[in-house]
Amino acid sequence: MRLPGAVVADKSPRANALSVVPDKRDVDDLTQEFIAESQDGLDRMERCLTELETRPQDSQLLVAEIFRAVHTIKGTTGFLGFNRLEKLAHAGEHLLGSLREGRLAVTEELISGLLRLLDGLRAILILIEETGGEGTRASDEDSELIAELAELNGEAPKTPLSEKSTPVVSIKAKEEIAQPAPTEATSTVNSTQGSGSASGDKTLRIDVEVLNRMMNLVGELVLTRNQMLQSGVEATNFPELARRLDSVTADLRETVMQARMQPVGNLFGKFPRMVRDLARTCGRDVRIEFSGQETGLDKSLLEAIKDPLTHAVRNAVDHGIESPADRVLAGKPAEGCLRLRAFHQSGSVVIEVADDGAGIALERVLAKAIERGLVTPEQAKEMTEREALQLIFLPGFSTAAAVTTVSGRGVGMDVVRANVEKVGGSVELESKVGLGTTLRLRVPLTLAIVPALVVRSGGQSFALPQTALVELVYIPARDAAQVVERVGASEVYRLRERLLPMIWLDRLLGLKSKAESHGFYMAVLEAEGCRYGLVVDDLLAPEEIVVKPLSAVLREIGLFSGATVLGNGTLALILDIAATAARAGVKPVMDEQEEQAVEVRQDEASFLVFEDRARERTALPLGVVERIESVPFSRIEYANGRALLQYRGELLQLRDDGRVLDEFETLQDEEASATILICGDPQTTSSRMGIVVRKVLDVSDGTLLEKEAANGEMDLALVKERLTTIFRGFGATAGKRWREVA
Amino acid sequence: MKIVGQDAEQMHEEAESASLCSMFAGEESFGIDTAKIREVLGRRELERVPMAPAFVAGVVPYRGDVLTTVSFRALLGLPENTEAGCVLVLDDDGGHERFGLVVDAVGGVVTVQRKMLEANPCTLDAKCKWLFDGAYKMESGLMVQLDPQKLRPSRLAETGMFRQGGTGESL
Numbered sequence: 085m086r087l088p089g090a091v092v093a094d095k096s097p098r099a100n101a102l103s104v105v106p107d108k109r110d111v112d113d114l115t116q117e118f119i120a121e122s123q124d125g126l127d128r129m130e131r132c133l134t135e136l137e138t139r140p141q142d143s144q145l146l147v148a149e150i151f152r153a154v155h156t157i158k159g160t161t162g163f164l165g166f167n168r169l170e171k172l173a174h175a176g177e178h179l180l181g182s183l184r185e186g187r188l189a190v191t192e193e194l195i196s197g198l199l200r201l202l203d204g205l206r207a208i209l210i211l212i213e214e215t216g217g218e219g220t221r222a223s224d225e226d227s228e229l230i231a232e233l234a235e236l237n238g239e240a241p242k243t244p245l246s247e248k249s250t251p252v253v254s255i256k257a258k259e260e261i262a263q264p265a266p267t268e269a270t271s272t273v274n275s276t277q278g279s280g281s282a283s284g285d286k287t288l289r290i291d292v293e294v295l296n297r298m299m300n301l302v303g304e305l306v307l308t309r310n311q312m313l314q315s316g317v318e319a320t321n322f323p324e325l326a327r328r329l330d331s332v333t334a335d336l337r338e339t340v341m342q343a344r345m346q347p348v349g350n351l352f353g354k355f356p357r358m359v360r361d362l363a364r365t366c367g368r369d370v371r372i373e374f375s376g377q378e379t380g381l382d383k384s385l386l387e388a389i390k391d392p393l394t395h396a397v398r399n400a401v402d403h404g405i406e407s408p409a410d411r412v413l414a415g416k417p418a419e420g421c422l423r424l425r426a427f428h429q430s431g432s433v434v435i436e437v438a439d440d441g442a443g444i445a446l447e448r449v450l451a452k453a454i455e456r457g458l459v460t461p462e463q464a465k466e467m468t469e470r471e472a473l474q475l476i477f478l479p480g481f482s483t484a485a486a487v488t489t490v491s492g493r494g495v496g497m498d499v500v501r502a503n504v505e506k507v508g509g510s511v512e513l514e515s516k517v518g519l520g521t522t523l524r525l526r527v528p529l530t531l532a533i534v535p536a537l538v539v540r541s542g543g544q545s546f547a548l549p550q551t552a553l554v555e556l557v558y559i560p561a562r563d564a565a566q567v568v569e570r571v572g573a574s575e576v577y578r579l580r581e582r583l584l585p586m587i588w589l590d591r592l593l594g595l596k597s598k599a600e601s602h603g604f605y606m607a608v609l610e611a612e613g614c615r616y617g618l619v620v621d622d623l624l625a626p627e628e629i630v631v632k633p634l635s636a637v638l639r640e641i642g643l644f645s646g647a648t649v650l651g652n653g654t655l656a657l658i659l660d661i662a663a664t665a666a667r668a669g670v671k672p673v674m675d676e677q678e679e680q681a682v683e684v685r686q687d688e689a690s691f692l693v694f695e696d697r698a699r700e701r702t703a704l705p706l707g708v709v710e711r712i713e714s715v716p717f718s719r720i721e722y723a724n725g726r727a728l729l730q731y732r733g734e735l736l737q738l739r740d741d742g743r744v745l746d747e748f749e750t751l752q753d754e755e756a757s758a759t760i761l762i763c764g765d766p767q768t769t770s771s772r773m774g775i776v777v778r779k780v781l782d783v784s785d786g787t788l789l790e791k792e793a794a795n796g797e798m799d800l801a802l803v804k805e806r807l808t809t810i811f812r813g814f815g816a817t818a819g820k821r822w823r824e825v826a
Numbered sequence: 827m828k829i830v831g832q833d834a835e836q837m838h839e840e841a842e843s844a845s846l847c848s849m850f851a852g853e854e855s856f857g858i859d860t861a862k863i864r865e866v867l868g869r870r871e872l873e874r875v876p877m878a879p880a881f882v883a884g885v886v887p888y889r890g891d892v893l894t895t896v897s898f899r900a901l902l903g904l905p906e907n908t909e910a911g912c913v914l915v916l917d918d919d920g921g922h923e924r925f926g927l928v929v930d931a932v933g934g935v936v937t938v939q940r941k942m943l944e945a946n947p948c949t950l951d952a953k954c955k956w957l958f959d960g961a962y963k964m965e966s967g968l969m970v971q972l973d974p975q976k977l978r979p980s981r982l983a984e985t986g987m988f989r990q991g992g993t994g995e996s997l
Contacts, residue, residue, distance in 0.1 A: 544874060593876030635894040635925065637979040638885070641877045647885055647892040655873035655885055655892065 118160050119213050120287075125153035126206055127353055133202070134356035137195055138371060144184075150198070151180045157205065168226065169208045175230040176201040179237045188237070197236045199357070204229050288383060290343045298343065301336040308332055337533070346386050348426040348435065349377025355397055359422060362401045369408045369419045370401055376426035381433050385527055388507045389435065392500040396437045396523050397422065399497075404441035404521050414518065416440065432509070433529060438522040444515040446472045453478075473513050477501045500525075505611070505662075510551075534631055536648075538624040538656055539607065542595025545656035547629050547648055548618070552611045552661040556623065560603040577606065577617050584608065587668045588619045589659075593643070614665035627651060631658060643667060694761070694777040696742030701781065704763065710772070711762040712780060717748050720758065729774050731762065740776040842940050846962075848933035848969060849912070851898045855969050856929070857936065857962065858916070862974045864924070866932055867913040881982050883928040886913060894979050895926030901957060901982075916974045925979050936969070938962045943971065953987050 132146040132153075139146075158173035176198070182188045204226060211217070308329050315321060352374050363370040381389075405411075405420030412418050425436040450464040453475045459467070467475075476497045501511045509527035528534070528551060536547040557579070559567055568575050568586065576583040586606065590596070606617040629648035638644065645660040691703035713731075720738065721728050727738040727745055738745070738760065748756055759780060764772035846857030847866075872884030872895060883897030895913055899906065911928040943960045950958065959973040975981070 542876075544876070595876055632890075632892040634885070634892060635923070635979060637882065637983050638875055638878055638894055640983070641875070643877060644875070647873075649887045649892075653887070654871075655887055657873070657875060657885075 115164060115212065115216070118164060119209055122157050122160070122205075122209055125156055126202055126209070129153040129202055130199075130357050131353055133195055133198055134360055134372075136190055137192070137360070140190055143190055147180065147184050151177065151184055154180055154201075154205075166208075166212065169205065169212075172201070172204055172208065172226045172230060175226075175233045176205070179233045182237050194236055197232055200229060201233060288344075288346075294339060294343050298336065298339045301332060301339060304332050305329075305336060341382075341529075341533075342380075344382050344384075345380030346383050347377055348379045348381055348386070348433070349374070351386055351390060351393065352377055352424055352426075354394075355424065358394070359397065359401055362398060366402050367407055368401060368405050369411075370405055370422055371419050372422045372424065374424050379426040379428060379433060380529075381426075381527070382529060385507055385529075389504060389509070389525060389527055392503045392511075392525060393435060393437070395500050396525070397424070400437055400439040400441070400521065400523075404439035404443075406442050410442075414442075429526075432526050435525045435527070436522060437525075438520060440520040443517040443519055443521055444473065444476070444513075445517055449473070449475055473515060476513065477511070533628050534658075535626065536629045536658065537607070537626045538629075538650060539589075539605070539620040540622040540624060541620040542590035542593065544595065545624065545650065545654065546589065546620075547627075547656045547658045548607055548609065549658070549661065550626065552609045554608040554610050554615070557606040557608065557617065558603060559606060562603075564603065579608065579617070584615065584617045585668075585670055586617045586619055587664065587670070590621070592664070592668055609661050609665075611661035611665060614662065614670045616665055616668070616670045618659075618664070625651075629656075629658070690783060692761070692783050693781045695779050695781060696740075696744065696775070696777045698742070698778070700742075702741075702777075704761065704775075706783060708763050709761050710764050713760050713762055713774075714757050715760050716757045720745065727776070729760065731772075731774070734772065736762070736772060736774040738774040738776055742776070742778055744776045744778055843937050844940055845935050845937050846969070846971070847914075848936050849898075849914070849929040850931045850933065851902060851929045852904045855933070855967065856898075856972050857938070857969045858914070858927075858972050858974060860935055862916060864915040864917045867915060867926070868932075869910045870913045871910050872913075872928070879979075879983060882979065883911070883926075886926060888915060888924075888926070891924070893924065893926045895928050896977055896979055896982065897928045898977075899928075899930070901953075901977075903953070916977065923978055923980060925977075927974075927977060936964075938964070938969070956985065956987060 129150045132149045136143055136146045136150075154173055154176045158170055158177050161167075161170040161173060179188075179198070179201075183190070183194070188194065308325060312322075312325050312329070315325065319325075356372050359370055359372045362368075400422055405422070406414070408418035411420065421440050423436070423438040425434075425438070427434055427436075446469060449472050450459075450467065453459045453472075454461050454464055458475060458478050464472075477500075478498060497511075497513075504511050504525050504527065507527060509525060512524040512526070513521070514524070515521040535550040537550060537553055538545055538547050540546075557577070559577075567577060569578065569583075570576070571583070575586045577586050578584075604619055604621055605623050606619050608615070608617050627650065629650070631646040632648060633639075633646055634644060642663050643660055644657045645663075646658045647655050648658060650656050690706040692706050692709050693701055693703045696702055715729060719729065721730070727740060729736045729738055740746075744758060748758065759777050761775045761777060761780075762772065763775055845860045847860050847863055848855055848857050850856070867886070867888070870886050872886050874884045875882055881896050881900045883895040883900065885892050885894055887893070893915065897906075897911070899911075907930060911930055912932045914927045914929070914932065915924065916927055917924055942962045942964070944963060945960050946955055946958050956976060957972065959971040959976075961968045961970045
């Protein structure tokens with residue numbers, strides 16, 4: 085073994101040692117660390133470069149930062165023996181040095197050159213990561229780039245390579261590069277992103293603080309266990325120990341979750357460069373803005389939404405934002421703005437991609453949908469704005485007039501929606517013609533623990549993910565025959581005047597259905613555009629469940645996405661909402677009439693109608709009535725001529741416009757009781773009051789009359805075609821709020 | 827069962843003998859090599875899985891995982907038992923597929939002589955030929971040897987022989 089090695093070494097001592105040694109040891113820890121560090125540095129450099137273009141006033145700081153990144157790489161490579169990388173980094177450092185000293189001005193060309201340097205460095209790093217060596221063709225691959233960097237530095241004729249080609253040619257070559265370069269760059273970016281995620285999947289950076297906290301909690305968990313084992317179940321302090329166990333577990337879970345959380349900014353970091361390259365390819369002028377980068381998201385989810393989000397950003401630049409000329413014509417600034425926003429909203433993370441472009445032209449969407457045969461012209465005519473927008477999510481839909489290199493590769497919004505829904509999220513689209521489009525990706529915080537509703541059917545427990553649950557309907561046994569209607573063989577339920585297909589879970593799964601009982605529950609579920617009512621026997625508690633995978637044989641059934649151990653120790657299968665719909669034959673519907681219904685109801689507020697003065701109807705917005713109490717007359721007290729009621733530790737003023745109390749006074753009936761509405765502004769709970777009424781008549785919808793029709797302090801409304809006074813006795817703000825509601 | 831003091835004769839004997847865990851399903855007794863049994867869980871209530879192949883008895887929580895169990899009665903075509911069966915946890919050789927086996931009762935560990943093993947009779951039907959791995963002639967009667975490899979749920983699903991069992995609803 086030794087002898088041939090020595091002979092080879094004699095022949096070419098240095099070169100061989102360099103190319104062989106890294107191969108032999110493969111990629112050692114030191115190199116691994118160097119690669120990770122350099123990649124971080126390059127990411128930082130990328131961010132700074134794009135910032136440099138938008139904020140030239142901070143150039144000094146940014147250039148220093150970029151310089152540092154490249155300098156670190158150069159220093160470390162020399163030490164590790166990666167010659168090619170060192171040479172390239174050196175050329176870059178040289179150029180950056182000039183820039184730092186202020187001998188060069190920041191131009192677009194310069195930044196493009198530096199970005200190419202970045203790509204070059206990245207490519208070599210990836211090569212090192214994959215093969216352990218940096219490739220042997222060191223000189224011929226980078227010399228062009230090095231020459232270009234040197235030229236940008238204003239020393240073109242010096243290097244021997246640019247001597248070969250005359251300055252004219254080199255400029256021409258650069259012009260040539262300027263055109264195809266961005267596409268080339270995007271492809272390299274893609275490849276770096278791909279391999280970057282491959283190595284990024286395996287490791288995770290965690291704050292040592294978080295890790296320490298985790299360790300402390302594990303220590304506490306062990307202590308609690310020891311105490312429990314020693315004291316036994318009968319011990320008096322057992323409930324206390326159980327409570328402590330509970331809190332330690334909750335804390336530990338929280339900390340582990342926190343460790344898995346990654347700031348969304350990590351994902352956003354890729355976009356400035358991508359948007360810049362894209363904007364140049366498509367001839368757009370785009371500025372990118374971020375907010376909420378620090379919003380945390382589970383690492384696995386971050387990976388899952390990377391592609392949909394990238395797609396959305398591409399779409400926004402390519403289809404959303406118009407060309408500068410068009411924008412000026414439309415009276416907008418030439419530079420388009422792309423806003424990426426991340427924030428928490430009710431247990432999920434919302435990531436918003438908003439552009440101030442042309443918006444989505446509905447007629448074009450409809451025309452395209454008809455052309456593609458997705459809808460008939462008749463259907464299209466009847467579609468609302470929302471419905472038409474939903475068409476974009478159908479497979480095989482793209483409004484791009486021409487297929488560009490950027491978009492229109494057959495993967496459309498349907499893939500975006502499918503990918504986001506796969507991780508339990510949803511996608512919303514909002515668009516205003518001429519003003520822009522906003523795409524909202526809503527994803528749960530974490531995948532491993534899901535809030536779910538546990539239901540029982542056919543004597544078994546099943547978990548329904550809360551994300552798919554819209555509402556619950558209870559159907560008493562006596563009503564069942566009337567509310568369940570049939571269309572052919574299928575059963576439907578009339579939910580707010582819309583027919584909802586019903587699926588009996590026990591029948592679908594071939595379970596023995598229970599004997600007749602008090603009634604059944606229907607869970608209205610929605611997944612992948614399908615909406616249906618799932619009939620179950622009973623509802624158990626909502627629980628946060630830990631998802632456990634099923635074995636291959638059971639996955640094959642296709643109806644269950646996993647199983648979970650419930651609080652009582654039994655197992656429950658987690659129902660795959662979309663698959664269940666597909667199995668039962670529910671087809672996606674694309675309308676959102678639900679929301680319209682809500683809007684309509686906002687125009688007509690609900691009122692509680694009552695009588696206070698004889699034969700006069702007065703109404704209160706339902707929202708302010710907290711309770712209706714029947715209070716014995718003797719409990720009403722007087723102070724300084726005003727009627728008061730002690731109600732739940734609070735002294736309520738009673739308003740008696742109809743003089744009901746006086747009537748009671750004259751009747752002298754101790755047994756009588758007055759009906760009192762306990763009212764309060766939902767926002768400011770302090771200003772509660774009681775209203776004495778003769779009797780409560782009805783709860784119904786009404787329309788407020790125009791202000792002119794009303795006079796003075798009173799507002800009139802038509803409730804069930806009868807004139808009704810709207811009671812206004814609260815503070816001015818409350819009154820104003822009512823009117824807004826009404 | 828084994829006694830510690832081992833001499834050459836016993837070593838020889840060990841190669842000749844095997845230790846099996848005996849179990850019962852219906853009228854017959856069966857044995858599985860103890861080395862392949864990970865744990866005997868005892869009687870457990872199983873959570874049934876609707877629409878699953880007939881040989882799947884259900885799922886049971888086991889060390890933070892959800893274990894799929896195979897009903898041996900269903901494999902033999904016997905009607906379902908009303909009381910809960912005994913669950914054994916079996917490991918695949920590779921360890922990548924862990925599963926449970928549900929039998930009526932678990933006996934104990936018995937040491938058998940390898941030479942007492944006899945191959946399956948040629949008149950056995952196809953299903954049983956697949957399941958059984960010969961029988962030991964014991965003093966108390968015959969004990970059929972089982973091969974856990976062949977009882978793996980994914981393997982059973984592949985053969986397609988047990989898709990429609992005597993008891994389960996068909997797809």
